[in-house]
Amino acid sequence: MSPGRPRSRRPETRGARLVNFLLLAGAAILWGSSAIVTGHQAGYGEIEVSVGYRMLAVSLFMFCFCLAAGTPMKVRGRDRPFVALQGVLFFALAFISFYRATTTIPSGVAALILSTSTLFAALIGRAFLGTQLSGRMIAGILCGIGGLVVVVAPQLMALQADPATLSGFAWAASAATCTGAGTVAATRNQNAGIATAALIGWGAGTGGLFALALAALNGERFFVSLSPLYFADLLYLAIVASCLTFFMYFSLVRRVGPAIAAYTLALVPVVAILLSVLFEDLALTGPILAGIAFILAGNVLVLTSARNAPRRDPAKEGGTA
Numbered sequence: 001m002s003p004g005r006p007r008s009r010r011p012e013t014r015g016a017r018l019v020n021f022l023l024l025a026g027a028a029i030l031w032g033s034s035a036i037v038t039g040h041q042a043g044y045g046e047i048e049v050s051v052g053y054r055m056l057a058v059s060l061f062m063f064c065f066c067l068a069a070g071t072p073m074k075v076r077g078r079d080r081p082f083v084a085l086q087g088v089l090f091f092a093l094a095f096i097s098f099y100r101a102t103t104t105i106p107s108g109v110a111a112l113i114l115s116t117s118t119l120f121a122a123l124i125g126r127a128f129l130g131t132q133l134s135g136r137m138i139a140g141i142l143c144g145i146g147g148l149v150v151v152v153a154p155q156l157m158a159l160q161a162d163p164a165t166l167s168g169f170a171w172a173a174s175a176a177t178c179t180g181a182g183t184v185a186a187t188r189n190q191n192a193g194i195a196t197a198a199l200i201g202w203g204a205g206t207g208g209l210f211a212l213a214l215a216a217l218n219g220e221r222f223f224v225s226l227s228p229l230y231f232a233d234l235l236y237l238a239i240v241a242s243c244l245t246f247f248m249y250f251s252l253v254r255r256v257g258p259a260i261a262a263y264t265l266a267l268v269p270v271v272a273i274l275l276s277v278l279f280e281d282l283a284l285t286g287p288i289l290a291g292i293a294f295i296l297a298g299n300v301l302v303l304t305s306a307r308n309a310p311r312r313d314p315a316k317e318g319g320t321a
Helices: 002-033 035-042 047-069 077-101 107-114 117-128 135-158 163-191 196-217 228-256 264-279 286-303 314-320
Strands: none
Touching: 002 035, 002 228, 002 264, 035 047, 035 228, 035 264, 047 077, 047 196, 047 228, 077 107, 077 163, 077 196, 107 135, 107 163, 107 264, 117 135, 117 163, 135 264, 135 286, 163 196, 163 228, 196 228, 264 286
16 A cells, blocks of 8 residues: 555646646636626626626526535534625625726726735735745745736826825725635635535625625615626626636635635736737737736746645634634
8 A cells, every 4th residue: 555655646746736727827817808898897887786786696606506516505603704704805895896996097007906915815814814824925926916016017107196096096905905805714614614616605695785785875776788798798707707717716715725826816917918918909018028927937936835834723713703
């Protein structure tokens, strides 16, 4: 038995690394490519209403998936507040904040600020889950964020410090904070044994209802465009850019932890830039190429950092909830 064990470990390690890479790259590509569709849908009506309908569609789809796959959907009473917290932070406030940010500042700048959710996730994860941060991981995160600064620096230089611009920065910072905190909440919930599909279903449902409640409090109209294009956008954003991407993202959270998983969001602006080159005739300037190089280098550092840092006992966390 012992001679065979070293052989079995190596393929598993390589396979696990490949799966982690595919989850990270797939989530980044889908999220990055959804920017154009998201911007298009945002022009149809109130942001909270659009986010609410999108998340409720996500929730319905994931519950149907759970029923078809036989995935348990039950959440223990002590875990429900944390699932609701994830729903409010990640599926409602983060999306509403980012939608609002893109209405007043360029999407690339908003994406840059959103990428700092990596740091929020790492720091909050360290504080509440006991996740250890190696020097290699910190260097990779800072390298990736530094690359994003290089990419969008020309846009930052062109901005004027008017109230609308400052508001956009504040909304983007809110999106980054909520995304990082929501990612850590997802880690806690998955450590408690909640199935990923069920967690997305309950989290998105909670987030959708919360967004619609905000819309009602703000006196917003719940009517949306009945055009086929709007519903095509809604289906794409709900199923491809949300259900599939959330499943990939939170699966990555389960496998590698919140700090590394949140780095997915640092790659989203790179995807958006590459798509702009292909479909919007964007020129690859020196700063853009340098920024992409920094981000790729940071990606390698983060993904190859130590993953076996000690964490708190999830059972103990659940017991004190």
